[in-house]
Amino acid sequence: MPGPRWLLRTGSAVLAAPAAGAALAIAIARWGPWEDGLDRLYAGMFIGVLAQLLMLGASLFLGIGRIVPTRRAVAVTHAWAGMGVGLMLFVICLTGAFAALKQEVRYWEMPSERLAPAERQDLDALLQAGMTRFGDADRLLIQVPEGLRRHATVAPAGARPAPVADALALRAGDPNPMPAAYGGAAELLTTLHNTLHAGFPGRIVVSLFGFALAFLVVGGVVNHPRRTPGLLRLRSRAGLRALAHDGHRLLGLWLSPLLLLIAVTGIFSGLGALATVSLAPHAFPADPRQAMQALMANEDIPAAGHPAPMQSLDALVERHERTHPGFRVQSVTVHHWGDAQAYATLRGHGAWQLSTAVFERFHYSLRDGSLLRHDSAARRGAWTQGFIAIQPLHFAQYGGYASRWLHAVAGLAAALLAASGAWLWLQRRTGPQHASWPARLAQAVCLGLGLSCSALMAVTGLTPDTLPARPELQAWTFWSSWLGAAAYFLWPGRGKGRAMPVLRLAGALLCVAAIASLRHPLDHPLGAGLPVLAFDLVLILAGAMLWRLARLTRHHPS
Structure with a gap:
């Protein structure tokens, strides 16, 4: 056991x-x-977090080799820390796989929005339709x-944009507006x-679990046996425990670089927003609001107040694409149309560019087409x-379909690592006759979330996406199925054998969701x-x- 000095040093460092x-x-x-x-602000954020990590790491392992072997200390710390944070990591990582595939999930759940790939639409016609619908809007x-x-x-733009339901x-x-889709x-x-549906505080809490994921990934790699057979061994027919043990090691080892990338960017995804707010008074003591103004750089050009002839939006964008062939235009914001100071803002980003459309903008005059x-x-x-670069790296916005699916696989692997690690820990400490309360809690969280996601996909x-009450029905199904599964696992009595029917039900619901969805592609073009x-x-x-x-x-009924 570690001595009192090490415990005191570690506690003080924490x-x-x-x-x-x-x-x-x-x-x-x-x-x-x-x-x-702004550079000082984010330098302080990055260096401060790095210093904190170094202090925690030094306090944990400095001198521990004199107490217990370092490898043994890493193994014990990895196991207990994994059980302590594993359930929350499972929730974050499993839903993170869906977050990486948000476009795919959205496209899958909205049959009425499934269209074959097409060339860019007539921007001038879209502008005219928007002006007809939102005639009093100064920005579209x-x-x-x-x-x-x-x-x-097409929707009004500005400080308070129109809700999605009001967008055209x-x-x-097709000049006719698409019917409203609900999902x-x-x-x-x-x-x-x-x-975690807890607003900004929840975002900070989620980012803190990035520390835990990074620590567990590094600890798992350090603790992996340094033998060639162990790098590829997967005993699929030696029982569930051997399969979970080998799968846990293989996933953690081979996906460790990507998991570390996701963990580190996840840390700064939430802490970056907190740092922007907290450090702004120190980086901009005269006016802390300048931090957000400097970050967003949204300098508006006021209207002149007298009319002028306008350039064609289609011609403007085509000329821009010839000049900047690697830039993919995602949106066009039209300011003060018809005014002598009218201009268009083209947002987008290039392939493999570690930025987003929020920061990549070209502003063109609509009077003469010049770059402003x-x-x-x-x-x-x-x-x-x-x-x-944090957001595109964390949410796989840098490489199109391939990067999104790669991050989704990594998120699913991280969830499996959390679940298998907790299960292996419990197998060593659970009695042979009855499932312990920690085991029941793990089942309630992990299997309950799996069942609720399956039920959500099925419903x-x-x-149909034409049902206005569909979002409420989806939310009710998700939360009630998770709550019901949790009550099922936590109900007093013999806990063995409760996992199998839940796994089968979840698997059946996923197949039902896929079969129900298959009827729609038959009504659409192949693309x-x-x-x-x-x-x-x-x-x-x-x-x-499943x-x-x-x-x-x-x-292994537990």
């Missing part, structure tokens, strides 16, 4: 490290050597088809991943560029149905794996 990191961040934000206040935002969003939307959705070549599965799961200003993350300081596939068929195939495979896992639980 309490002192956040305070020391915050003090260092404040000092850098206020007196750092960078002239740009036109979202062009991009990725799996196969239709365009149009298909290519909330993608948003429900993404919000659970981002904030170009905003880009590449023109920011190095520390600010690092902060801007989404079975209900519109392929993404849906791919998602249906994933649901069927996941359902089959049924297979249910069979394996016969020998």
Whole structure:
């Protein structure tokens, strides 16, 4: 056992490290050597968090080799820490897989929005339709088809944009507005991943679990046996415990670089927002609001007050694409149409560019087509560029379909690591006759969430997206099924054998969701149905794996 000095040092560091990191961040934000206040702010954030990690790591392992072997200490710490945070990590990582595939889930749950890939729509016609619908709007935002969003939307832009339900959705070549589509599965799961449905405080809590994931990944790699057979061994027929043990090690080892990337960017995804608010008074003591103004750089050009002839939006965008062929336009915002100072803002980003459309903007005059200003993350300081790169790296917005599916696989693998690690820990400590309360709690969280996600997919596939009450029905199904599963596992009595029916039900619901969804691709062109068929195939495979896992639980009913 570690001695009292080590325990005292570790406890003191756990309490002192956040305070020391915050003090260092404040000092850098206020007196750092960078002239740009925004760069000082994010330099303080990154360096402060790094210093905190180094302090915690040093306190844990400095001198521990004299007490117990370092490898043994890492193994014990990894096991107990994994059990302590594993259940919450399972929730965050499983929903993170859906968050990475938000476009795919949204496209799958909205049959009426499934369209074949088409060329860019007539922007001038979209502008005219928007002016007819929102005649008093000084700014109009036109979202062009991009990725799996196969239709365009037009809505008023500004500080308080119109709700999504009020936006004008149009298909290519069809002047009639698309009917309203209702669905909330993608948003429900993404919000659970981002904030635990607890707003900004929940976002901070989620980001803190990035520390736990990074610590567990590093500890697992350090603790992996340094033998060649162990790098590829997967005993699929040696029982559930051997399969879970080998799968846990293989997933943690081979996906460790990607898992570390997701963990680190997850840390700064939430703490970055907190740092922007907390360090702004130190980086911009005269006016803390300048921090957000400097970050967003939304400098509006006022209207002149007298009319002038306007350029064609289509001609403007075509000329821009010839000049900047690698830039994918995602939206066009029209300011003061018809005024001599009218201009258009083109937002988007390039392939594999670690930025988002929020920061990549071209501003063109609508009177003569000249370039007024170009905003880009590449023109920011190095520390600010690092902060801007966090979101595309974490949510796989840098490489299209491939990066999204890769991050989804990593999120699912992280969830499996959390669940299998907790299960293996419990197997060593659970009595042979009855499931312990920790085991029941783990089942309530992990299997309950799996069942609720399956029920959500099933009700989404079975209900039409023309039903206005569909989002409420989806939310009710998700939360009630999770609560019901939790009550089922936590109910007093013999706890053995409760997992198998839940796994089978979850697998059956996923297959029902896929089969119910298959009726829609038959009504659409092949190009519109392929993404849906791919998602249906994933649901069927996941359902089959859950049924297979249910069979394996016969020998391990807990």
